[in-house]
Each structure stands twice: as structure tokens, then as C-alpha cells.
Amino acid sequence: MDPAVDSAPDSSAPPSAGAPRERPLVEIRNVAAGYTDPNGSRVEVTSDLSLTLNRGEMAYLIGPTGSGKSTILKLLYMDVMPEYGLVRVGPYQSDTTKPNDIPLLRRMLGIVFQDFQLLPDRSAYENVAFALYATGKRGKEVKERALQALSEVGLGHRAKARPSEMSGGEQQRACIARALVNHPRLLLADEPTGNLDPRVADEIQKLLVKVNRQGTALLMATHDYRLVKAFPARTLALVRGRLIEVDPASL
Template sequence: MIEIRNAAVSYRDPSGARVEVAQDLNLTLARGEMVYLIGPTGSGKSSLLKLLYMDVQPEYGVVRVGPYQSDTTKPHDVPFLRRMLGVVFQDFQLLPDRSAYDNVAFALHATGHRGAEVRQRTMDALSQVGISHRAQAKPSEMSGGEQQRACVARAIVNDPMLLLADEPTGNLDPRVADEIQKLLIKLNRQGMALLMATHDYRLVRSFPARTLALVKGRLVEVDPESL
């Protein structure tokens, strides 16, 4: 379902010089699989995820997500690729002036859905993550765990084949982090592939799965029990 082949990712610093983040990246992810992506802050985890939703292009090599490939996908096709993906961020990125319901429904409106279908699918997603009773609450009225559940609901409301989670528990205390992790694992067991970037090794040990580490800009498979 996903393949990164001999790829590199870099960025330009303020002087215009190219700074290489990671190189010779190789990754395959099967439909319904769960994989952790670990490494310290700044190791390139977020950059690798950006390759998958084509927010950045590889310096060289190829990235393929379903039928979309980095060297052949046109810019106007990228929104269609992203409809196949759900993304959960560490800092929530909820619209502060809208309720949990409106934040989730916004993802449906953005992809052309209207009317009764929006209400049904939005409430189904909120129910799936356990906060349907908080549908009318705004982010400022919600706990950190509730806000992240709303983010997960927004990410899954379009029924993606892959969920990308970028440090989704980074701003949560351990008890709430475990609750969110159990929610993500439940979604994975229902058939949604999950690629989760994290530097929380406690979480990886507690809920083990295939684990890849970014080490000096390269991907290396590691035993989660060794962390």
C-alpha cells in the first residue's frame, strides 16, 4: 500500500543552502499494518510523514501511496491522495472558534459532502472516539485528551485507508496518552493502517508493534522490547 524507495528528504536553510534530513529511506507498509517511527526530536520523523502526504517531494528516490507516486503525481491530484489519508498532529490544530462537531464536519465539507450525510458521518466519528456527548464543546472547553479524540475523529471521518499520527500523545500525560494509544490501536484492528511517529519509548514498549528508528538519517528496524 505504501512504499518509500531509496528516497532522501532535505530543506533549504535561511541562506539557501540545502540541509539533508534523511537519505536512502526504504519503507513498505501493508494494508492494515501498524508501524511505529521512532527517533529523537529533530531526527526527521515529521519530514518522512510529509513525504507520504506529499507536502514535500523527495530529493531523490520514489514515494508511492496507493496509486499515487511522487514522480508522476501532479499538484492538482495531491488533494485526492490526501483523501485516502487521515493525519493526527501533536498540537491538535483544531479551529478554536468551532465546536468539536464543526471541526470534524469541516473535513467532510472540504471533500464535497453535504446535508444529512455530514451529520451522520460526523456523529459516527465522534461516537467512535468516545466524545459524541461533547459534540457542541469548543476546544477551550475540552480537556487535552478530548481535543485529541476530536482530532482523531476529524482524521477518520473520511474513512481513510491510512492514519498518520505525528507525536499524537506528545502533549498528554501518561494516563491520557495510553487512552489515545488504545484508541489508535482499536482503529488499526478495525482495518485502518497506522504509521505513528513518536519519541515516547514507554508507549512503544507498552503497546509493541513493528518499530522503525531514524538513526543518523536512515531507517533501521529495531526490537521494541530493547528500547
Template sequence: MIELRNVTVSHPLPDGSRRTVFEDLSLRIDRGEMVYLIGPTGSGKTTLLRLMYMDLKPDAGLVRVGDYRSDTIQPREIPYLRRSLGIVFQDFQLLPDRNVFDNVAFALYATGKRGAMVKNRVLQVLARVGLSHKRKRYPHELSGGEQQRVVIARAIVNEPWILLADEPTGNLDPAVADEIQKLLLGLHRQGMTVLMATHDYRLVRKFPSRTLAFLKSKLVEVDPATLGVE
């Protein structure tokens, strides 16, 4: 359901030259997979996720996500693609002036949904992430782990088929990171495709699954058990 075929991406530099992030990269992720994406800072993890939600187009090659292709997608179609994806960021990006319920509901309002459907769906996903009792709290009243649970609830409220998570446990201590990871794995077991970029090798070893690593601008599959401690 996700395919990258011979993809090359580069970024412009101040001197007018370009830095190649990766080149001739090919990848396939089937529906229902759980995949880790690892590699050092600057190796291309976030760039790869941006390609998938079409925030970035490749210099060469093809990106296909479901029915959408990077070479044919029109700007007006990109919002529809993104509605089929859930995106979780490391820095939460919650609205500080809205409570938990309204932060999650915002994602539904943005797609034109209204009324009782919004209330019912938000309450369902808050129960799913264990935050029903904090639906009236504001972000500053929550712990880091609770804020990340709100972000995940917001990401899945539109029932996406894939969840893209960019360092979702990067700001959390190990015990809380484990809780968030168990939540993501639970979503995967219920049928959601999950692609998680992370530098937390401890987490990947503890909850092993298919693991792709950026090594010298190449993407290779590695055994989680062989990963060292960072």
C-alpha cells in the same frame, strides 16, 4: 501500499548549502499494518510523514502511496490523495470558533459532502472516539485528551485507509496518552493502517508493534522491548 524507494531528502541552509535529512532510504508498509516511527528530534520523522502526504517531494528516489507516485502526481491530484489519508498532529489545529461537531464536519464539507450524510457520519465517528456527549462543546472547553480525540475523529471521518499520526500523545500526560494510544490501536484492529511518529518509548514498549528507528540518517527496524526510557 506505501513504498519509499532509495529516497534522499535535504533542506536548504541560510548559507546556501543543504543539510541531508536522510539518503537512499527504502521502506514498505503494507495495508493494515501498525508501525511506530521513532528517533530524536530532527532525525526525519516529520519529514517522512510529509513525503507520504506529498507536502514534500524527494530530491531523489520514489515515494508511492496507494496509486499515487511522487514522480508523476500532479498538483491537482494531491487533495485527492490526502482524502485517502487521515492526519493527526500534536498541536491539534482545531478551529477555536467551532464546536466539536462542526470541527469534525468541516473535513466532510471540504470534500463537498452536505446534508444528512454529514450529520450521520459525524455522529458515528464521535461515538467511535467516545465524544458524542460533548459534540456541542468548543475546543477551549475540552481537556487535552478530549481535543486529541476530536482531531482523530476529524482525521477518520472521510474513512481513510491510512492514519498518519505525528506525535499524537506528545502534549498529554501518561494516563491520557495511554487512552489515545488504545483508541489508535482500536482503529488498527478494525483494519486501518496506522503510522505513528513518537518519541514516547514508554508507549511503544507498553503497546508493542513494528517499530522503525532513525539512527544516523538511516531507518532500521528495532525490537520495542529493547528501547530505553527517555
């Protein structure tokens, strides 16, 4: 592991003159990336993309639907690889990480999707526990951690409910519990309130902000400018393949 990433600085001691700055948790440098559309045509999403995100930081990715926000998140969990440039998350770099190491990268991430992606034939508890089983956890630890994660997102009383028995807000809370149960350093949220009405969206956003304030870095892709203004944080607009920092109050 990279000590610059994995060792927290001693906040009780003043920084010495000339001490090296802590490396960002996330770094994207001069990246080009795209995808192939259903017609087989190549669509360029980014041409010279750069981004850094520090430990414990919160930031929004904004832009209209189809602008490439999801592609940026996919670059970070290496579902999409850059055509050129560099992507680094913690100790994992796009130019050196082998396919067998990508599951290890994803263990340090939590991912929340717009469409929930819960297993329909399993309860909220079983959906959260599945994320633990996938990392090799077994027995009593799984039960304790899964129930604790559900309790932390306000869903402890619905542990036995299946997705079809839960509201949209409850399903998204289950997704957040699943994303957090392995104690990720970075939470990626892809339009997490896109399928929710404004009142429920606010509840979910308050939960995400709480998670961030407890120390988990958060990068959230959204086109809901109302939420960005109501819960302001660093805001990055994707414009013609590049990220431009903007004032949330100006949206």
C-alpha cells in the same frame, strides 16, 4: 485506481502457487529529502531511505526530536517531495502525481498532529464536519458521519464543545475523529501523545490501536519509547537518514 491496492484478496480461498503478492500500501524507495532551516541552510534528513507498509499494518517511527520523523510523514502526504527516489501511497507516486491530484491523495489519508490544529472558533462537531465539507459532502450525510465519528472516539457527549472548553485528551480525540471521518486507508500520527500526560497518552494510544485493528493502516511517529513498549508493533528507528527495524522490547 490500482487494482493491486484497491481490491482486497479473497481470504476464503487459498493462494494459488505462484500468485503475485499484494503490493504494499506504502512504498518509499531510496529517497533523499531535506528542508531549509530558518537561516536558509539546507538540512538533509534522509539520504537513502526505504520503507514499506502493508494494508492494515501498524508501525512506529522512532527517533529523537528533530531526527526527521515528521519529514517522512510529509513525504507520504506529499507536503515534501523527494530530491531523488520514489514515494508511493496507493496509486499515487511522487514522480507522476500532479499538484491537482495531491488533494485526492490526502482524501485516502487521515492525519493526526501533536498540536491538535483544531479550528478554535468551531465546536468538535464542526471541526469534524469541516473535513467532510472539504471533500464535497453535504446535508444529512455530514451530520450522521460526523456524529458517528465523534461517538466512535468517545466524544459524542462533547460534540458542541469548542477546543477551549475541552481537555487535551478530548481535543486529540476530536482530531482523531476528524482524521477518521472520511474512512482513510492510512492514518498518519505525528507525535499524537506529545502534549498529553501519561494516563491520557495511554487512552489515546489504546484508541489508535483499536482503529488499526479495525483495518486502518497506522504509521505513528513518536519519541515516547514507553508507549512503544506498552503497545508493541513493528518499530523503525531513524538513524542517520535511514530506517532500521528494532525490537520494541529493547528500547
